[in-house]
Amino acid sequence: MKPPQFEYAAPATLPEALALLAHPDGDAKPLAGGQSLMPVLAFRLASPRLLVDLRLLQGMDRIEVDASGVRMGAKVRWRDIERDARLKTALPLMAEAIGHVAHYQIRNRGTVGGSLAHADPAAELPGIAVACDATIEIASTRGSRSVAAADFFEGALTTVLQPDELITAITFPAWPAGRASAFEELARRHGDFAMAGTAVWFDLDTAGRAMNTHIGVIGASDRPRRLAAAEAKLDGQVIDAQSIGEAACAAAGACDPADDLHASAAYRRNLVGVLVERALARALAGTKGSGTAINRSGESH
Numbered sequence: 096m097k098p099p100q101f102e103y104a105a106p107a108t109l110p111e112a113l114a115l116l117a118h119p120d121g122d123a124k125p126l127a128g129g130q131s132l133m134p135v136l137a138f139r140l141a142s143p144r145l146l147v148d149l150r151l152l153q154g155m156d157r158i159e160v161d162a163s164g165v166r167m168g169a170k171v172r173w174r175d176i177e178r179d180a181r182l183k184t185a186l187p188l189m190a191e192a193i194g195h196v197a198h199y200q201i202r203n204r205g206t207v208g209g210s211l212a213h214a215d216p217a218a219e220l221p222g223i224a225v226a227c228d229a230t231i232e233i234a235s236t237r238g239s240r241s242v243a244a245a246d247f248f249e250g251a252l253t254t255v256l257q258p259d260e261l262i263t264a265i266t267f268p269a270w271p272a273g274r275a276s277a278f279e280e281l282a283r284r285h286g287d288f289a290m291a292g293t294a295v296w297f298d299l300d301t302a303g304r305a306m307n308t309h310i311g312v313i314g315a316s317d318r319p320r321r322l323a324a325a326e327a328k329l330d331g332q333v334i335d336a337q338s339i340g341e342a343a344c345a346a347a348g349a350c351d352p353a354d355d356l357h358a359s360a361a362y363r364r365n366l367v368g369v370l371v372e373r374a375l376a377r378a379l380a381g382t383k384g385s386g387t388a389i390n391r392s393g394e395s396h
Contacts (some may be wrong), residue, residue: 098136105148109155109234109263115147117236117259123147125261127170130197130205131213155208155263160185164269169208169262177202186267188227188294191278192219198286208262211247214254217288217314219280221248224265225319226294226311232264239263248318274298275378279370280313283357289314290358291366293346295374297329299382305329310342315350315367324349325371334379343372 106112116123122144126132135141149155155168160181167176173196176182182190196202196219210220211231224231224244231242233256244265247254256262280292297308308326313319325346332338347368352360 096137096139098133099139099142101136101143102145103148104145105151107151109152109261110236112147112149112152113234113236113259113261115145116261118145120144121258123258125149125212127209128172128204128206129209130201131209131215149261158182162269165189165267166264167207167266168264169206169211171207173197173202173205176207184270184272186227186270187274188276188278188296189220189223189267191276192223192280192294195219195278195280195282195285195289195292201286207265211262211265212254212256214248214250214252214318215288216248216251216316216318217290217292218319219278219289219292219313222292222311222313222319223278223294224267225321226296226309227267228309229265229267231262232266233260234263235260244319245321251317253318271298273382275382277374277377277381279374279377281366281370291315291352291363291370293367293370293374295371295378297334297378299334303333304331305334305338306331310346310371312346312350312367312371315352315363317353322346322349322371329375334375339372339375339379342375343368346371 104115124143124146126146126148156170157168158171158179159166165186173193176193210218229244231244231247233240242255274296276296278294280289282289291314294311297305300306308329310322310325311319325342328342328345329338347364350364350367352363354360
């Protein structure tokens with residue numbers, strides 16, 4: 096199919112772009128990588144009057160890493176994340192998850208801002224953002240604001256973003272050395288959207304007990320979520336086969352997936368438990384400097 100007719104603009108500065116998005120008729124769409132927007136236009140699911148191409152905007156395609164954490168401009172592409180070796184220590188969950196994002200051609204064009212704004216509940220970046228307590232920076236002609244990732248996503252393909260607003264960056268808090276983490280997902284084919292996925296991390300106190308546990312899931316709800324019930328099974332506990340199994344069961348029970356043509360709700364719920372268990376076991380193995388995995392029965396293999 097062909098997209099509907101539209102007007103086109105390629106502003107040179109952010110203020111110009113925001114002015115175009117603030118047009119009184121409220122019928123403009125920003126265009127960055129276009130990996131989500133162009134298919135939507137082709138299927139006539141959207142018919143904006145104006146496309147505002149962001150390709151000329153400067154300074155929004157940088158990844159900044161310092162003592163305060165990681166800041167990614169909205170125009171940062173997946174390929175930029177893949178190639179940035181700093182993220183393996185500064186944001187390991189992102190570095191691990193990026194290989195699951197779509198296919199090479201899409202990673203070559205898709206952007207951070209586009210993924211966040213599209214808000215697919217099975218997408219990796221929104222899940223990492225929520226699991227890692229990220230903050231999303233938003234601008235408009237009315238000013239700028241910052242929104243916690245957990246508050247940004249309101250439902251499937253729905254966010255707090257207003258028609259005249261533009262995501263400019265996302266920031267992640269500093270990642271301390273020694274933090275344990277892992278990412279797991281399952282898709283029908285590599286590069287497809289996940290039927291379910293999880294991002295987990297925790298710190299260990301001097302007695303080896305977990306603290307500050309974060310367990311996030313994608314593909315098992317209408318938006319990326321943290322599973323507080325599963326996190327509570329680990330905080331203050333020694334991480335072992337029993338506590339991992341309890342957390343995995345709690346994670347499965349805390350999900351509210353829907354049936355669709357790819358998987359039943361029951362399958363997805365069980366899958367979340369399996370993936371959380373695998374991720375926690377890998378994260379724990381990383382703290383011991385070995386490849387030991389722990390299964391539900393408590394046996395190592």
